[in-house]
Amino acid sequence: MSTVDRGTGSRRIAAERLKAHGPEGRLFQPPDWQWAHAGEVGWWVRPDWRSVLLTPEGALRLDEWRANGWVETIKRGPHRIVSRVALPSGPVYVKQFLVPTWREVLRQWFRRGKGRNEAKQARKLAAIGVPTIRPVALGERRVRKFLFENTLISPEIPEAIPLDRFLRDVLPSMERRRAVIVRHRLAEALGALTARMHEAGMRHDDFHPGNLLLRLDGDDQPWLAMIDLDAMRVGKPLSAKAAAANLARLNHASLLLASRTDRQRFLRAYVEVRGAVLGELGPFTKQVVGLTRRWAERLWRRRARRCVGSNTDFQAIRERDRWVVASRSIDRETLDRLRVNPDGPFSDPDAVLLKHSRTTTVVELTILVDEAPTRVVYKRFNRKKRLEAVLTAVRPSRAWRAWQANHHLRSRGLPTPPDLLVLGRDHRPGRLRWFPSGPSETFLMTVKAEPSITLSDYLVSILPERPEADRIAARRRLAGALGRLLRELHDRSLSDRDLKASNILIEGNPDAIRPRLSLIDLVGVRLISPLPKNRRIQNLARLIASLTEHPEWNRTDSLRLLRAYLPQHESAAGRWKQVWRRIERRIRRKRARNLRRGRPLS
Missing domain, CATH: 1.10.510.10 (Transferase(Phosphotransferase) domain 1)
Structure with a gap:
């Protein structure tokens, strides 16, 4: 069979599978699913899981599981909470989709709940032979027909770990020859799986290694499964242009985890499966690489910009004669002391003086970071010129340049100790305060890398x-x-x-x-x-x-x-x-x- 015939046949088979209901019957409909109701929350649940997950009154047993110490929080954010529950019958994952603003309420009005969408996409993936999660319960809270929080529960995929964790932690610790073989097989398996999805018209808009699970069998053959499916879209088979754009997302996420050779091997396997739809490997690879670079730069810059204001990771505080941007991991009491007296650490008897020159003064001390004593380096950028404050009105101060550079490096996966705080203070006389200027003195705090030597x-x-x-x-x-x-x-x-x-x-x-x-x-x-x-x-x-x-x-x-x-x-x-x-x-x-x-x- 030619490459073109093979591609056409696979598209036809995938379309037929997607039209069918499959061996498990219709989704969230009797008799394969049962309905339970407790207050504002309604549940669709598999009959064999009902007594395991729900109380006789129809409520989720989450509080009971927490009391038994079975719940481990995997991810927590303003939009979702993912928990692993170690039940006696086997671990399950409970994904709670939150609705912090009315924007999410309106989104769910037009697009249904994220839990329901993810379950539907899981069925479509399974229909074309792509391993994924197997939902066993869906809970939705509705108030006057508006959908609010919803919860999806699925059993754990045994012995599988996220692909990004495998590439970052497991693969480097393998024996060299075995690691090379696993990398080669993994690139080819991932290319074939992605091609199968695109051939069936499936596009994952949040495509990165963290949304793939990996398991190695006894012969080190990789088995891959797709998770986090709310960003999955289904339509026509992807054209060369659309495929390149989607592959750029995965390729960008792999820039910091996989070698250039492995990424090229992945593209070769992808093109072999999809055949004449994409044309020659060389031009298609060049297109993917160009899109990958633009996508990577966009995301790297977006991540680095988080350090300039208040968000879940940083807090920005501005006062009359000073300002500070600090990581939320810093102890609040320590932060307040530094705001009031930025020079305090230099007179601390427990601080170790590392450098004192015309341009900088540097000490080493211990503070609480994430409620743990942590050794940090605290630096004051002294005034090099009399017009230092005037110059910083038209250009960033030295501390601010170092602070932003630190987060540019870290967003790009480059090694540097993390910065915790940047602070600016104005020491000008009152009669000069009307003159436009920046801070006359700035301070920077960085975690000390231990053990280390210059x-x-x-x-x-x-x-x-x-x-x-x-x-x-x-x-x-x-x-x-x-x-x-x-x-x-x-x-x-x-x-x-x-x-x-x-x-x-x-x-x-x-x-x-x-x-x-x-x-x-x-x-x-x-x-x-x-x-x-x-x-x-x-x-x-x-x-x-x-x-x-x-x-x-x-x-x-x-x-x-x-x-x-x-x-x-x-x-x-x-x-x-x-x-x-x-x-x-x-x-x-x-x-x-x-x-x-x-x-x-x-």
């Missing part, structure tokens, strides 16, 4: 004590890790013009096969999309110039760093030589400028 301190104090062979091996590992870190930074449209050894942390064990590096002191970080080559060269030159100031670092190590930074095809083709010459010219200019200004090259 790359500069490691090269100065620890590496020289090692045997020669160990020093060479350590420098090779660090060069590779630095090149990969800088490449990821640039690939995600970020530049750091002050990238130096003292602004890079080695977290955990410095002798690990792949050292964990993270960035600190982010005042020089900028978001530029697309990032020009000149910026890339400047970042490379600044880092290599800083490293070569250490006797332990040599020219060969810098070349290894550059080879790890460049794409493999450019490095293999010898193009690294042109880049190296540009870096050397930039380093000579940097050294000459610092020499004229009498400033050391740190």
Whole structure:
């Protein structure tokens, strides 16, 4: 059978299955479902589950389960609560869809409840052979025909975990050869499953690895199931354009979890199933990659913007002569003390002074974060110029630039310790308050990464004590890790013009096969999309110039760093030589400028 015939046949079979009611009969209708009613809440429930889930009066046994300690909250937000209940007969998931505003009430008036929609989509997926949840009860609260909170209950899918958790936590801990085989099979299985959905006209508008469950059988063959189905839409088989747009959502979510090779293997498997509908693999891949980049930039920027105002994660407070934006994880009493007296930690007898210079003062102390004692770094950006407040009226302050850069990095999955608080204070005399300006002093609080050491301190104090062979091996590992870190930074449209050894942390064990590096002191970080080559060269030159100031670092190590930074095809083709010459010219200019200004090259 040709590819076109196979695609046409699969569409016809899928359409026939969707028209049929299936082996379980009609959804939420007798005799397969029973009706129960308690107050304003009505329940459709499977007969064999009624006594397990509902009381004789028809109410959900949720309070009883909580009293027995069987309820574990998995997700909690303003729009839904997802709980896992460890019943003696087997675990079930209780998904409660909340209605915090009238917007949700009106949405459900036109589109039915989210619980009912999700159950219907689950039946349609099962009809085309895609594993998914199996609802056993639906509860809806109605007041004067308006639908409010509704609840969907389904048994747990045994031995399955979310795909994003598997890629982040389980796969890296596997033996290398086994991990490679699992990655290959997983990419192909996911491509085939997605193609089957699109061929049946199903499009998931919230398509990401967190909405897929994975289970490996004894031979490491992947089994995938789709969950969180309220965002599923059903229509005609997806065209090449619509398929590329939907795949861009999954591809974007996998940017931080899967390699480029795995994503290409997924697309190849997808195109093989759908055949002539999509055309050639090359042009289709290029289309998906372009859409993925635009979608990723949009979501990364949206997540990073959360740090500028009040929401579920942050609180913004503005007063007459100061303002503060803080994470909600900070203890409220500690936050109030800092608002009243931002300089208090510098006189705290338990604080450890880390740095005191003309530009910054830094201490380390312990505060309560999420009700647990946490070591933090607190920094005051001192006034560098008399007109500091006037300058910050037309440009962001140093603390604010570092605060936003921290969240840009974290939204893009780049390693950096999380910032907890940014605070600005105006110290101008009363007669100058009429002049437009920003804060004259700013403060920034960051979680201290433990255990950790700066790359500069490691090269100065620890590496020289090692045997020669160990020093060479350590420098090779660090060069590779630095090149990969800088490449990821640039690939995600970020530049750091002050990238130096003292602004890079080695977290955990410095002798690990792949050292964990993270960035600190982010005042020089900028978001530029697309990032020009000149910026890339400047970042490379600044880092290599800083490293070569250490006797332990040599020219060969810098070349290894550059080879790890460049794409493999450019490095293999010898193009690294042109880049190296540009870096050397930039380093000579940097050294000459610092020499004229009498400033050391740190």
